[in-house]
Amino acid sequence: AQTVTQSQPEMSVQEAETVTLSCTYDTSESDYYLFWYKQPPSRQMILVIRQEAYKQQNATENRFSVNFQKAAKSFSLKISDSQLGDAAMYFCAYRSARGSAGGTSYGKLTFGQGTILTVHP
Amino acid sequence: NAGVMQNPRHLVRRRGQEARLRCSPMKGHSHVYWYRQLPEEGLKFMVYLQKENIIDESGMPKERFSAEFPKEGPSILRIQQVVRGDSAAYFCASSPGLQSHYGYTFGSGTRLTVV
Numbered sequence: 001a002q003t004v005t006q007s008q009p010e011m012s013v014q015e016a017e018t019v020t021l022s023c024t025y026d027t028s029e030s031d032y033y034l035f036w037y038k039q040p041p042s043r044q045m046i047l048v049i050r051q052e053a054y055k056q057q058n059a060t061e062n063r064f065s066v067n068f069q070k071a072a073k074s075f076s077l078k079i080s081d082s083q084l085g086d087a088a089m090y091f092c093a094y095r096s097a098r099g100s101a102g103g104t105s106y107g108k109l110t111f112g113q114g115t116i117l118t119v120h121p
Numbered sequence: 122n123a124g125v126m127q128n129p130r131h132l133v134r135r136r137g138q139e140a141r142l143r144c145s146p147m148k149g150h151s152h153v154y155w156y157r158q159l160p161e162e163g164l165k166f167m168v169y170l171q172k173e174n175i176i177d178e179s180g181m182p183k184e185r186f187s188a189e190f191p192k193e194g195p196s197i198l199r200i201q202q203v204v205r206g207d208s209a210a211y212f213c214a215s216s217p218g219l220q221s222h223y224g225y226t227f228g229s230g231t232r233l234t235v236v
Contacts, residue, residue: 004163037227043210045164045227091163107154107216108177109225111163 002027004094006112013082014120020067021077021115023092031097034068034075035109040088048090051075053097079117087119123148125215126195127228134235140200140207142231146215153196154225155188158210167211170196203235 003026013019025034036048051059051068058066063083067076079086092112126145134140146153151172156164169177170190181188185203190196200207210232214225 043230043232045212045214045230107152107169108166108180109154109156109164109214110166111156113163 002029002032002094002096002110004092004110004112006090006092006115008115009113010116010118012118012120013079015084016081018078018080019082019117021079021090021092021117023075023077023112025073025075025092025094025110027073027094027096029096033095033097034066035093035095036064036066036075036077037091037093037111038086038088039091039114045091049077082119084119084121087117089114089116091115125150125213125226125228127211127213127231129231130229132231132233134203134233136204136235137202140203140233142198142200142211142213142233143195144198144213144215144228145195146213147226150215150217150226152216152218153190154214154216155196155198156212156214158212158230160209164212167198200233203233205235208233208235 005024008022032053034051038046038048049059049061049064051066058068063080065078091114094110125147128143153170155167157167158164166180168181168188173192185201187199210230212227212230214227216225
């Protein structure tokens with residue numbers, strides 16, 4: 001079974017600075033997807049960025065980028081020019097790209113424990 | 122195009138009562154996933170359904186919990202004889218199909234409180 005670990009329960013950053021959130025995962029699969037989700041106090045789960053394991057290039061979405069190290073099974077999120085609206089809980093998640101026998105594990109997301117990000121003005 | 126709609130937003134039940142949580146997927150989405158988030162924890166997979174079929178219920182507790190996604194109407198997560206430990210936020214997500222390579226669209230969740 002896959003596991004996802006976020007070792008930083010809390011992080012803080014000054015507005016306009018850069019912060020990196022860590023995520024490691026364990027899997028025996030070679031083909032999978034990785035995601036970062038943001039959960040503000042409203043509780044809505046918002047997709048921040050995604051990465052396909054077969055792609056060497058790190059994904060980027062505006063101020064958000066990832067450092068994907070497949071051999072190390074590491075998937076960190078970098079937030080540049082932090083804004084007050086970035087304050088939230090951030091979850092790293094894993095999804096297999098193919099199903100197990102019978103296809104049952106195809107759609108399942110496995111989440112880490114989350115990192116609470118505080119942004120100071 | 123409305124997103125994933127979950128209702129109610131908050132639900133309070135006394136121990137022993139039944140809780141029914143509803144999820145209407147995005148238009149055009151035929152796959153629904155339910156997740157549970159206990160306080161201070163990440164989301165845990167419960168069940169994956171397609172219309173009229175349960176595809177994967179490996180995360181569902183063996184007793185008191187059931188889920189359905191009928192041909193017409195929303196997906197329902199049903200918890201019978203609720204206990205305090207069932208208090209959590211329950212999230213629904215939907216996707217267009219198995220070949221979707223994107224993260225799913227989540228609803229805003231239902232916070233269940235058992236008193």
